[in-house]
Amino acid sequence: MRELRYREALREAMLEEMERDERVFLMGEEVGHYQGAYKVSEGLLERFGERRVVDTPIAEAGFAGVGIGAAMAGLRPIIEFMTWNFSFVAFDQIISNAAKVHQMSAGAIKVPIVFRGPNGAAKQVAAQHSHSCAPFYTNIPGLYVIQPSTPRDAKGLLKSAIRSNNPVIFLEGETLYGVKGEVPDEGVEELIPIGESRLVRPGADCTIVTWGRPYYTVLAAAEKLSGEGIDCEVVDPRTLRPLDTRLMVESVKKTNRCVVVHEHWPYGGPGAEIVDRLQREAFDYLDAPLERVTGLDVPMPYALNLEDKVLPTEERVIDAVKRVAYAS
Numbered sequence: 001m002r003e004l005r006y007r008e009a010l011r012e013a014m015l016e017e018m019e020r021d022e023r024v025f026l027m028g029e030e031v032g033h034y035q036g037a038y039k040v041s042e043g044l045l046e047r048f049g050e051r052r053v054v055d056t057p058i059a060e061a062g063f064a065g066v067g068i069g070a071a072m073a074g075l076r077p078i079i080e081f082m083t084w085n086f087s088f089v090a091f092d093q094i095i096s097n098a099a100k101v102h103q104m105s106a107g108a109i110k111v112p113i114v115f116r117g118p119n120g121a122a123k124q125v126a127a128q129h130s131h132s133c134a135p136f137y138t139n140i141p142g143l144y145v146i147q148p149s150t151p152r153d154a155k156g157l158l159k160s161a162i163r164s165n166n167p168v169i170f171l172e173g174e175t176l177y178g179v180k181g182e183v184p185d186e187g188v189e190e191l192i193p194i195g196e197s198r199l200v201r202p203g204a205d206c207t208i209v210t211w212g213r214p215y216y217t218v219l220a221a222a223e224k225l226s227g228e229g230i231d232c233e234v235v236d237p238r239t240l241r242p243l244d245t246r247l248m249v250e251s252v253k254k255t256n257r258c259v260v261v262h263e264h265w266p267y268g269g270p271g272a273e274i275v276d277r278l279q280r281e282a283f284d285y286l287d288a289p290l291e292r293v294t295g296l297d298v299p300m301p302y303a304l305n306l307e308d309k310v311l312p313t314e315e316r317v318i319d320a321v322k323r324v325a326y327a328s
């Protein structure tokens with residue numbers, strides 16, 4: 001194993017898949033000559049040329065539609081949004097075309113396309129650029145939705161997404177690009193299956209389910225709680241649609257308590273879906289109500305001190321765990 005930054009793991013995934021399959025190409029704003037807004041595509045233009053690393057105008061609906069058409073014609077596009085906030089301009093293409101064509105053609109037309117880019121709040125980019133987009137896209141049948149937390153998962157899941165014959169929404173944490181983590185050594189290929197959750201940290205007293213940016217907040221909170229005698233088990237779903245609840249249910253049956261932590265708004269979305277499934281599949285094992293720690297139900301403020309209050313914090317996670325453990 002070796003250490004790579006999150007952005008480097010993503011780059012390696014794209015590079016390896018573009019070398020493996022000449023049908024794979026990258027398209028989006030500033031992916032080529034500028035090397036990517038977050039430098040995820042650095043070096044790819046020089047390696048593969050302008051036919052396979054395509055700079056586009058600021059026209060998300062246009063290049064998303066071009067990518068969907070290319071996928072229908074047998075290519076395997078990777079469409080980068082400079083931020084997932086800008087994907088709203090392409091909603092109609094993604095929802096009305098990418099997600100539905102396979103079924104509406106009775107399986108005759110496949111749409112092997114990956115839409116990827118930075119997701120969620122950054123630092124002081126305000127309400128219009130801080131959306132955590134998983135709730136929008138997990139609501140749409142026909143789409144896979146992946147939100148990896150670590151460099152290893154980012155690389156392995158992106159490779160699987162590029163090889164999938166289904167349209168994939170790939171949400172990358174905007175503040176995770178510089179995070180380092182272990183990935184397999186060069187020459188060792190690891191494909192992480194879509195739709196498989198991961199046990200991150202074993203524990204006995206409370207299950208915490210989390211993904212994306214709050215993953216690191218949860219791990220820090222779990223360490224502090226362990227010092228107070230509360231042993232938390234952490235599960236990362238990795239893929240939000242299809243959603244694998246097997247490990248979560250097994251964990252809740254062991255710990256009898258659960259807190260779900262994510263940065264989306266509290267109303268609806270994958271967090272609410274997880275809570276619903278767990279209360280149905282593990283109800284007889286619960287010793288306390290399920291809790292959620294989420295982004296607050298407000299547009300994101302610009303001021304940094306207010307932004308920090310809106311997103312999940314270690315303190316809010318610790319308080320929630322103590323409530324379900326009746327330790328507060």
